Amino acid sequence: MKIRKSFGEKVFDVSNVSFLILITVAAMLPILYVIAGSFSSSNALIHNRVILWPVEATLDNFKLVANNSTFWKAGWMTVQIVVIGTTVNMVLTMITAYPLSKMDLKGRKFFMLLIIFTMIFSAPIIPSYLLVKNLFLLNSIWALILPGAISAFNMILCMTFFRTVPDDLFDAARVDGMSEYGMVWRIVVPLSMPIVMTLLLFYAVGHWNNYFGPLLFINDRNKQTLQMYLYSLIANGDSDSTAGAAAEGGIKLSPVAIQMATIVLATVPVVLIYPFLQKHFVKGALLGSVKE
Template sequence: MNKFRSRGEKAFDVFNILLLAAAAAITLFPFWYIAAVSLSPIEQVMRGGLILWPESLTLESYKLILTNAHFTRALWITVALTAVGTLTNLVLTALMAYPLSKKRLKGRSALLFLVLFTMLFSGGMIPSYLVMKWLNLLNSFWSVIIPSGISAFNLIILKNFFQGIPEELEESGKMDGCTNTGVLFRIVLPLSMPAMATFTLFYAVGHWNQFFTSILYVTNSKLWPIQVVLRQMIIQGSTEEFQAAIANETTEIMPTTIKMAAIIVATVPILFVYPFLQKHFAKGVLLGSVKG
C-alpha cells in the first residue's frame, strides 16, 4: 500500500466512504423505523410524527402476532414451502444443468434453445392456471413449487459453471467405479458449493417472498404463506382472525404497531439464511480438488 498518497486520492476515499455510508443509512432507515414503531407504546404512536426510538419498549404487538394461530400457521407454511421448494429447485436445476454441460449430449442444442425460449416467452397466466387446474394442484402445496421448479437463468449459469470443472476429475471418478450420478453428487456438486450456495439463497428468498403464485392458485386462507397474510394486513387493513384477536385483547393495541411487528417477523427469518451461506461465496471453485 502506497503511504504517499495525493490529496485528491484521499479526498476521493473520503467521498466514497461518505457516499456508501449515506446509501447504507437510506437502506437501513425503513427497517429501523418499522422496528421502532413495532416496539413503541400506543401513546407514542398515536401522537404521530417520526419515531426513531421507542419511549418505552413493549412487546405486546409481537405477543399478539406470535400467539395468533392464523399468523403462526402461515409462518410455518412459509418455512416448509421455502425448505421443500429450495431443495426441489436445487435438485432439478443440478440434474438438468449437468447433462447440458456435456457437449456430447445428443439434442443438446435443441434443449438449450427450449430453455432460452422460456426466458423470453411464457404460456401466460390463464393457460398456467388451467394447467394447474387440469393437474388437480389448485389449493395444494405443490401448486406453488412446481411452476418455479427450474429457473432458466440459474440453469444456464450452473451449466456454464459445470463446464469449467476439468473433465479429468470426472474421468478419475469413473475409473474408481462411479456412475454418472455418482460423479455428479460426489465430485461435481462438492466442487460447486459456491454456485450452489448462491442459488440456494436466490431460490430461498424467492420462495419466502412470493405471494402472487399463492394468490393465483391458493384460495383457501388456511394454506396461505406469510407474505399473503402480510399483504392482507397491510393493504386490506387486517384479516378477520386478527380483527377478532384484537377485539378479545384487554389492552388496546394500535393496528399500526401490529402491522409493523408482522413485517419484522416476516422479514427477520430469511435474513439469517445469508450468514450460513456467505462463507461459500468466496471459496475457489476447485479448492482442494487437485491436491494429493
Template structure:
C-alpha cells in the same frame, strides 16, 4: 512510496466510510419498522418513532403470537420454502450437470429452449387454466411446480459446472465412477459456493412470493405467510385485537403491521449467516495443479 501508501490508506478509509453510509441507509427502513413494532400507540401517532422505540411495549408481538392464522401461514411458508427449494435444487443440479457435458446430443437445442423460456412464457391465464386441468389448484404443488426450475439459475450452475477441470472428471471415470457418483461426489462438493448462493436465491423466492398463492389458492388453511402479511397490511384483515372492552386503543394497528413484517423477515435473516461465507470463499482454489 510514502505518498502512494498514504493515498492507499486514504482511499481505503473513504471506501469504508462510503460503505458504512450505504449500509446505514439500507438498514434505516428495517430499524424504523422494528422500532414501530416496539413503540406505543401515542408515539407512533405523534410521529416520534424513527430508529429507536419510544414507549417500549411488546403487546404487538404478544397479540401476533396469539393469532392461530399466523402460525398456520408461517407453517405453510416453511413447508413451501423447504420442499420447493429441495425440488428446485435437485432438478437444477441434474439439468445443469447434463447440459454441462459436451457429448450430450441435442445440448444446443435444449439450451435454446431454456433461453426461450426466459424471454417468453405462457402467461397468467394459460398457466391458471393448465393448473386447473391438472387439478393442482388449492394445493401446495401449484406454488412449487410452476417454478420448479429457474432458467437463469440453471445457466449459472451449468457455467459453474463447466469450469470444473475435465481432468478431474476423467480421473473419476478411470476409477469407475458413473454420472451419479461424479455429480454427487465431485461436482456438488466443488460447487458449494454456487450451490449455497442458488439455494438462498430459491429459498428467498419461495418465502417472499405471494401473488401465485393469491391466484391459485382459495383455501385459507393453505395461504402462506406473505399472503397473511398482505392481508394485515393492505386489507387490515386480522383476528388480532387492538382495543379493549371500553373501546380504548391498546396497541396501534401500525405496530401490529410492523410486528408482522419483522416476523416475516427474521427467518431469512437468520438463514443468511450460515451461507454467507460461501459467497466469499471458493473451495476449488488449489484443487488442481496443471
C-alpha cells in the same frame, strides 16, 4: 509499492463512497423505522413520535402476534413450501446443469436455446392459471412449486460452475466404475458447495417472499402463506380485529403496531440464515458468473 492517486481519482472515490452511503441510508431508513415501531407503544405510534428508535419500548406487539394461531398456520404453510420447493428446485437444477456443462453433449445447443428462450419469453398469467387449474393443482403447494421448478438463470450459473471441475476427476471415477449419477452426488456437488449454497439461498428466499403465486393460485384462506397473511393484515385491515381482541384482554394496541411486529417476525428467519451462507454466496455468485 503504493501508487499515489491523482486528485481526480480521489474525488471519484469520495463521490462513489458518498453515493453508496446515501443509497444505504435510504434503504435502511424504512427497515429501521419498522423495527423501531414494532418495539414501540401504540400511543407513541399514534402520535408519530417514533422515528428510528423505539419509544416507550414494549413487547406487547410481539406477544399478541405470537398468540395468533393464523400467523403460525400461515408460517407453517410457508415453511413447507420453502423446504419442499427448494429441494425440488435444487435437485432438478443440478441434474439439468450437469449434462449441459459437457460441451460434447449431443443436442446441447438446441437445449440451451430452449432454456434461454424461457428467460426472454415467459408464459402469460392467464395461460399459466389455466394450466395449473387443468392439472388440478389449485389450492395446493404444488401450484407454487412446479411452475417454477427450475430457474433458467440459476441453472446457467450452476452449469458454468460445474465446468470448473477438472475432467481428470471424472475420468478417474469412470475407471473405478462410478455411474454418472454417482459422479454428480459424490464429486460434483461436494466440490461445488459455493454455487449450491448460493442457489439454495436464491430458491429459499424466493419461495419465502413469494406473493404473486399464492395470490393467483391459492383461494383457500386456511392455506394462505405468510406473505398473503401480511397482505391481508395490511391491505384488508385484519389487524383491526386482532387489536380488538387485544383490547378485550386489557391490552391497548394499534393495528399499525401489530402490522410492524408481524413484518419483523416474518423477516427474521431469512435474516438469521443469510450470515451462515454469505461466504458461499459471494464465492458462488462470482465463480458461477464467469464463462470460459
